[in-house]
Amino acid sequence: MARSLPAEHDARGQVPGGTVTFLFTDIEGSTKLLERLRAKYAELLADHGEILRSAFVQWHGHEVDTQGDAFFVTFSRAADAIACVIAAQRALASHDWPDGVAVRVRMALHTGEPMISDAKYVGIDVHVAARIASAGHGGQVLLSQSTQSLVHGDLPPGATLRNLGPHELKDIRLPQQIFQLDIAGLPTDFPALRTFASAPQLPPHNLPARSTDLVGRDRELETIREHMLQPETRLLTLTGPGGAGKTRLGVEAAVALLAAFRDGVFFIDLSSVAHPHLVASAVAQILGLHETGAEPVLESLKRFLRSRHVLLVLDNFEHVLPAAADVVELIESCPSLKVLATSREPLHLQLERDVPVHPLAVPDLRRPQTAAALGECSSLALFVQRARAAQPDFTLNEGNVRSVAEICVRLDGLPLAIELVAARMKVLTPAAILARLDRQLMLLSSGERHFPGRHRTLQATIDWSYELLTPGEQALFRRFATFAGGWTLRAAEAVADVSELNVLEGIDALLDKSLLWRGTQPDAEPRFGMLETVRAFARNQLEASGERETTRHRHAAYFLAQAERLDSELLGPRQTPSLDLLERELDNIRAALEWSQDTDRVTGLRLASALWLFWFLRGRLSEGRGRIEGFLATAEPSRSARAKALFAAGFLAQSQGDYDAALAMHQESAAIYRELGDRAGSGLALFGLGRVAYEQGKLAAARELLEESLMIAREFKDETAIGLRVTSLAHVALEASDLVRARALFDEGLSRWRRLGGRQGVAYALSGLGDVLRVEGDAAAARPLYEEALAIQRGLGDRANMPITLRRLGFVTLEQGDLPAAGAYLEEALTLSEELGSRSGLATSLEAVAALAAQRRPSDAIRLAGAAAALRDAKGAAAPASWRTEIAQRLAPALRAVSRGARLAGWAEGQSMTTENAVACAITTARAIGNEAASRTDATPLSPREREIVTLVAQGLTSRQIADRLVVTERTVDTHLEHVRDKLGVRSRAQITAWAAASGILGPR
Ligand SMILES: Nc1ncnc2c1ncn2[C@@H]1O[C@H](COP(=O)(O)OP(=O)(O)OP(=O)(O)O)[C@@H](O)[C@H]1O
């Protein structure tokens, strides 16, 4: 559903490309204004245009289109777009309008990566932006989620965002999160959005959007629904031949089941997953669990899903049948999990329920039937639906119905085959199609209805469709088989290398012929792909054409260039989108790495090492290190490529706690760089060496190494490297108790990261400054710094670093005597550490709660410390010295408070606790301490978090909206609300709201 708008050419005749933020504006009630002002309306319109245009110019907006009072403008930076709408709304509000009328302009911002065709923007993003604009009211500024995620950490003063929740927009399949920009001094209360329909409160899901209506399948859907709702059904497999419609049916069934899985329904496309052992990781990625490297992914998955009501849709399982064992393990350890699989063959599991998916019904040609009666048959209905996409006025009539019916019979009712053939209706009549098909299918005995026959029908149909392509389209089509998990237009242009046709047009032609699909993820660049059966065919063609190697070579080169380009962006303002982009391309990257292994190891080595920060930041430590080391052992790269790879592998090894290996690799890397006289490279290796020295407690050496590496970064004015090295040095100074120097360095780091727009770095430096203040004993000053760091990490979804900041907040609030806050922070740290699955992280969080409990519940404190110690016994889970000292000091009162016998017994009890029990015990302890303190010191029995949630309930937000606002799961919000209900002795949300108003926690109105 591409919508295109004319684009005014700028001086260079181009519109901004890449990621752009769209702004749509228009005057509310312009017709009324015109009727009222008559001649003076022109004056109003001129003033309005002048005000807006001067804001566009000031903030580098590119005016794409104007229609009457409506503007369409694009910006290269989302922050400029925000500054522009603020300036424009302020100027509009303060302007002196004719006859004192008020001119209210609605504005909407949405960020995307549209395609540009003929100097016009095309694609779903333009559509989304326009729809959001029409949902708003005069004076209101609305943002889509994609714009919000780019700007929310960095809004100009006086501007705040408000989450209006998910809304369904006309013609846009999936509900969109919409945010309102509140501008200080301007109205912020507006009526409900004028959306298509207020989206029902759906659980989270990632089900692919469907761009056509489902044909038939009512009975199948009902069967699947019934089965899936029975408690004893845990795994249902839709089986059937390729192209029979299993995926489509599975997705539709999942949509119908959404309401039954409150924690979400997740679709995992396994067709491009290369090995059965990567299935768990594919699922984890979709669930947003970043691997920590600390434990097998399957374990993290089990822990995450253990108490969640989730439906996983595992699509195209036939590729990874050995992974069935993982599915069984998951199902057995997660009582509320259900799985819907699609597969060409059953998984052969005892607990599996198998539902065969037959192709669509075909008519009985021996009986005479009318066109209308035949049109009811689902295979014909699908043919008509698809034929209309090619030729909108197509209808079945007595003249053509016989041919269409015969086509459907010939094609065994296989939806994919029907789709491919009907797409040809632009140029061929049904009778002509039938004649050509006949020739193609002649070898097949049409009476056969068993599996191999259908398989051959489908192959023959794809072949038929391929033969009808132009040679250029054929080349494009077969070369696309190199991609795994889809591709973007840019990638297609780089990899296809066809001179005879324009790639975008070629893609359009293949889309028209149903040989490709187009993904409509609202926030990302458009993606194209092939259904698996079609891809297998294309792969064979590629093989036969002899172009396989050269195409794969271009494929690897493209992803290498992309990875090397993004290498420097992974710590800057575009960190999240860049990481997400690499994540989306991970199947392609893995495919390129695999191919390189046999043919071009140097490319593989460079690709794997360029991704060092990606492997690190997304917790794929062992995969990254393993791949680099594999290539290092066999490739013969240039000296400098080898040195970079050694640094990358050393960095990952250090992050895994393998200091000896890290040291050896960094040393070799440093030696090569020195020998080459490569100073920038030497700086990198020295940085690696310095970090290892720091981790090993060799502070003087660390300082010397890092200082030299910093000096080199400064010579090259490499801002990211300076930022990283300055903050590392700051930590060394802090560890060495040189507080003056630590503060100066963190300050420098902070201002650098702010200037660079690296929000993760900003949070890191802020919490470092907090550490300095805390060591100085100024908890009150440290707290807001940690809070700011936490807010940034929440915004980034940086779950790996959040527990660290939460624990620091737990300790400063403890020092301030704010026990309810301390309990809440440490409880959250604990829950997150548990979800992340790092043993040492969990042990640290348990120790933090033990410290909290030391004075008030000494026996619990000792038990928790014992449980933590048991976790610490594992390799790589040792705590740094400074933490050990801090915990020992904080636990001392507990040890003094109980007898020696009780101490030993408590410790032993803790050591033998299961992890689960230890976590439960810690949560109870943290809560009890918080609650006791709260009821002593405050009339409000609620924890700060609960108060925050109650305030939002009183503002009318649903649990889902609250969860989004606070960046926690909905389940967490519900748990808090359950506690609130218990504590206050109330049942309904209305009662909670009434209590909030009466208690005064809402503050003066
Ligand atoms: N009932 C239906 N209504 C409309 N379109 C359908 C229907 N069933 C299948 N299709 C379309 O037919 C094509 C093939 O279907 P699908 O991809 O679901 O097959 P599959 O059985 O999953 O194949 P494979 O085994 O290759 O994965 C898709 O484009 C799909 O959208």
Ligand SMILES: [Mg+2]
């Ligand atoms: Mg499928």
